[in-house]
Amino acid sequence: MSSRETELHASPNGAVKIRSVVSKLDDDTLLQRLGKRPLLKRSFNFMSMLGFSCSALLSWEGVLVTSVSGLLNGGPAGVIWGFLINWVGMMSVYATMAELASIAPTAGGQYHWVAMMAPKSSRNFLAYLTAWLTTLAWQAMAVSTAYIIATMLQGIIILSQGPEPTYVPENYQTVLILWASVIFAVVMNSTTGRALARFEGLVLVLHLAGFFGVLVPMVYFVPHGIAGSNDARTVFGTFLNTGGWSSQGLSFLVGFPQVGTSLIGADCAVHMSEEIKSASVVVPRALLYTIFINGLLAFGMIVGLMFSITDLDSALEASNTMFYPFLEIFRTAVNSTAGAVAMACVILVLAVASAVGVYASASRMMWSFSRxxxxxxxxLLVKLTKNALPFNCILATLTIxxxxxxxxxxxxxxxxxxxSLIIAALFSTYLLVTTLLLWRRTTGAIQPYVVGAESLDADSLAWGPWKLPEPFGVLNNVFACVYCVFLLFWSLWPQYTPTTPTTMNWSVLIWGFVVLASVTWWVLRARHYFKGPIREV
Incomplete structure (x- = not known):
């Protein structure tokens, strides 16, 4: 954000007028005050970063994929109201993270903030644990995005063959398609930062245009006024419990976290901070604009999807044949296989573009932790190319x-x-940083924003140029903490009861293993060499 200073200027008639002079904050100077050398090229501005974060978040496209679990536990009304609650909660979380990103816009993100705010006795340990959880979550997100691309393409092939498809997808085919998609992501990330920024600006246009290209034909061509078609009362008031839970309320809560997964990932802008111009303002703006725009688009798509379901049983059954129910919903809505395939291909293209952004964020997080x-x-991982790209980390992400x-x-x-590690790991880090910020701000440990502050560390915290005004900032911080605890708790529940190994939610086991392994390695080795974010300057 620019700082405003005042200058006095004499007018021709002798009067004195005041003019506001805007001077841009020096990004490299701020990074040096955070103890880091500016090594990456700043190629992203606000619009290119907005495209980057919007495409990586993949909201309205993502709800088409994730809404099935909400339909099973919650029904149409559960999906809609669950999404609205998640949207408000995620806006609160990202507003809190925007304040932190304005204070310290570094590629490390959460673990750097933890190191700044945690008590001295546990500072390094909590930063180390946060860094591992964030790094592994983004690596898992890279695999997850590629897996969705592969299975979606296979589902589109089945869809294109009509009511009696002959193609039977094999696991090895899924893996090969997955590899092809990640190779494309690696190639795009191996270009210059300027080329990547231009690509993400184009993706933003496709993201917005594709929304209308899918939503309009879906809601326009779906049969209206016939038996089985949905009305407002059905969409906004029908709750379902097909997971075998003892009450409808419990069923809604079990399906609640999955509906909000399409809103996870906007913090990719945080991990690109050292490649953004005016990062202390652009990153907060990108976070908030992304969650607002994508949330609005996703809500519109959810409502349109729920109104377009004429046969819920057939749609849910499609998950066993075409992987994703929305493919069958498209076909019945437009009553055309070719039209449904064209709509699905729009989502596939945007999913491939999303993989590029996810790979960029995953590699930058790995590079920061290696630094x-x-x-x-x-x-080896921390080395950069002559174009200032963390190519070794990009290749390491590809290998993983x-x-x-x-x-x-x-x-x-x-x-x-x-x-399944993604939700539990990321929300653990969100909860930790929001809790620490609440503690610091309520104890008065964060000083007002001052242009050119000498240092930014645990002993001299100061607000950045973007901050929520009080008391709204504290109230928002409290709500963000409550939401993180709530979502984290319900994200560990299975979707069905009684639970089998196939339907088990393994996230609690995987998350627990990562935490236990990190703690064990910290005790045995890491505490001797990891001292938190290293001061390089």
Missing amino acids: DRGLPFSK TVLLSLVALGSSVALNALL
């Missing part, structure tokens, strides 16, 4: 994706168990 010597082979995708050759259930 502070927290990962194995840190000396390839290795994890091999799990799908044996069982897609096992792969989904690994990918």
